[in-house]
Amino acid sequence: MTDLVERFVKNHKLENREEYRELLKHLEDPEAAEYVRVRAVKLRERHYGRAVYVRGLIEFTNYCRNGCYYCGINRENQRAVRYRLTPEEILECCRQGWELGFRTFVLQGGEDAWFTDERLAEVVSSVKRAYPNCAVTLSVGERSYESYEKLKKAGADRYLLRHETASEAHYACLHPSEMSLAARKQCLRSLKSLSYQTGAGFMVGSPGQTYDTLAQDLMFLKELQPEMAGIGPFIPHQDTRFADQRAGSAELTLRLLSVVRILLPAVLLPATTALGTLAADGREQGLAAGANVVMPNLSPRNRRKHYALYDNKLSEGEEAAERLSALAKRVKALGYYLDMGRGDAAEI
Ligand code: SAM
Numbered sequence: 001m002t003d004l005v006e007r008f009v010k011n012h013k014l015e016n017r018e019e020y021r022e023l024l025k026h027l028e029d030p031e032a033a034e035y036v037r038v039r040a041v042k043l044r045e046r047h048y049g050r051a052v053y054v055r056g057l058i059e060f061t062n063y064c065r066n067g068c069y070y071c072g073i074n075r076e077n078q079r080a081v082r083y084r085l086t087p088e089e090i091l092e093c094c095r096q097g098w099e100l101g102f103r104t105f106v107l108q109g110g111e112d113a114w115f116t117d118e119r120l121a122e123v124v125s126s127v128k129r130a131y132p133n134c135a136v137t138l139s140v141g142e143r144s145y146e147s148y149e150k151l152k153k154a155g156a157d158r159y160l161l162r163h164e165t166a167s168e169a170h171y172a173c174l175h176p177s178e179m180s181l182a183a184r185k186q187c188l189r190s191l192k193s194l195s196y197q198t199g200a201g202f203m204v205g206s207p208g209q210t211y212d213t214l215a216q217d218l219m220f221l222k223e224l225q226p227e228m229a230g231i232g233p234f235i236p237h238q239d240t241r242f243a244d245q246r247a248g249s250a251e252l253t254l255r256l257l258s259v260v261r262i263l264l265p266a267v268l269l270p271a272t273t274a275l276g277t278l279a280a281d282g283r284e285q286g287l288a289a290g291a292n293v294v295m296p297n298l299s300p301r302n303r304r305k306h307y308a309l310y311d312n313k314l315s316e317g318e319e320a321a322e323r324l325s326a327l328a329k330r331v332k333a334l335g336y337y338l339d340m341g342r343g344d345a346a347e348i
Contacts, residue, residue, distance in 0.1 A: 001035050002026055009039050012262055013222055020215035027255050040258035040290030043265045048292050050336045053268065053343030055137065056102035056298035056321055058093045059307035060085040064110025066141065067176040068164075070206060072237035072308045073110050079239045081306045084114060087123045089300065094127050097298045098134070100324055101340040106160070106295060108139035115140065117147045121154035128155035135342045139199075142183060145190045152194050159191045160199035162230050165206065165213055166220035173208040188224060197345055199228030199268075204256055205248020206234040214256070222263055227345035228293075229260050232272030235310035250279040254289040261290030266346040268293050277314045284334055293343070294331075296321040 004019060005026050014020050027033045061084040062073040073080050085093070094105050105127060109115070115123075124136055137158035138151060148159070163184050165171050171181040191198045202217050203209075221229060233248035253275055261269060270293040271286025279285065283294060297304055297315045304315035318327040328338045 001032060005032050005036065009262055012265060017215045017219060020218045021211045024211045024214060033255050036262065037258045037289050040261035043261055044290050044292050047266045047346045051339035052287060052331050052336045053293045053339050054102065055104045055106045055293060055295045056097040057106045057108060057295045058090060059108050059299045060090050061109035061112040061115065062307050063112040065113060066111050066179065069174055069241050070234060072240060072310055074240065077239045083303050083306050084112060090123055091126060091130065093298050094131060097321060098131050100321055103133065103340055103342050104135040104137060106137040106139060111141040117150045121150050124151055124154040124156050142187045148190050148194055152196060158197040160228060160230060161187055162201040163188060163220060164202055166216040167213040170208050170213045174206060197227040199230055200224055200226045201230030203232060203234040203248060204253040207242055207245045218263060221260065228268040229264065230270060230272065231256050231260055232274035233278050235274055235277060237310045247278060250275060250282055254285055257286055257289040257291050268345055270295055273314055273319060276319060277312055284330060287334055287336060296324060296327060
């Protein structure tokens with residue numbers, strides 16, 4: 001194996017952006033990619049054994065004030081069928097999830113002004129009151145420090161906010177001018193300082209992405225030290241300006257999952273729905289590349305198709321919470337087992 005790849009595997013980091021860029025180039029060699037994959041799986045097993053953690057995903061609103069160019073629920077999309085679950089409906093999703101054995105609920109949505117701090121804090125605290133031992137993860141975009149603080153006090157444990165890209169220029173290719181990488185980084189730092197278990201991450205193959213922007217993503221993740229990382233392929237949505245762009249590749253996504261596992265050995269790393277959408281066995285391949293989390297969909301079945309971030313997004317089959325036993329079988333076939341516990345990040 002080349003010295004650079006060996007050094008990355010041994011030190012869990014490289015010296016600079018050029019070296020990360022080189023690493024990604026080296027991993028185009030299938031032998032090098034396989035070497036890194038095997039090392040990533042060993043690390044995952046050292047920290048988490050053969051457990052695959054399960055999170056129940058509740059997509060509770062697709063109203064959004066943002067205009068992210070890649071996203072099917074961005075505010076410009078007049079064809080999106082908008083919905084918002086009531087607090088009672090969100091609680092009902094949790095109740096169904098609890099009965100199925102879920103102990104972590106991920107409440108994800110667009111940046112919907114209806115969910116003021118007060119309303120969202122009340123949702124979080126009522127979930128925690130009803131299910132005191134569960135973990136609540138929020139994924140509702142950029143909010144103020146004070147807002148994150150109120151939500152933490154209400155009982156939220158974790159927060160997912162992908163940084164999307166750590167390159168200023170690339171960020172501007174993906175977002176309207178009122179959004180900035182600086183604001184997003186500030187949110188991530190606020191979340192960390194409030195002791196949320198924090199998730200950052202990026203899409204693979206988003207328009208304008210290069211090995212150089214990915215190198216910056218890897219350096220940013222190393223510096224931030226998030227407890228979770230969301231890495232999934234970009235998939236175009238027909239009603240966005242990126243409708244005719246190519247989807248990211250499953251292979252590169254898998255390589256990056258392995259790289260991120262080595263970079264942050266104890267990170268909680270989902271095999272994403274987008275990866276499962278792109279390749280029939282994408283979820284399994286993700287787990288075999290170093291991922292250790294799956295997030296079945298617990299949203300009401302009649303709403304799932306409306307949370308359309310990209311075309312053909314999976315929400316049925318083993319992606320659906322009610323098909324947990326089918327998912328468990330597929331995971332078992334890989335030599336792993338589903339762990340329904342809270343699955344907090346391991347200490348290293
Ligand atoms: N509003 C919250 C936020 O911005 O973090 C949470 C919802 S947002 C839709 C969740 C994630 O979906 C984004 O971080 C983005 O990476 C991903 N996403 C959006 N559009 C996508 C696309 N076309 N392909 C793949 N992933 C996409």
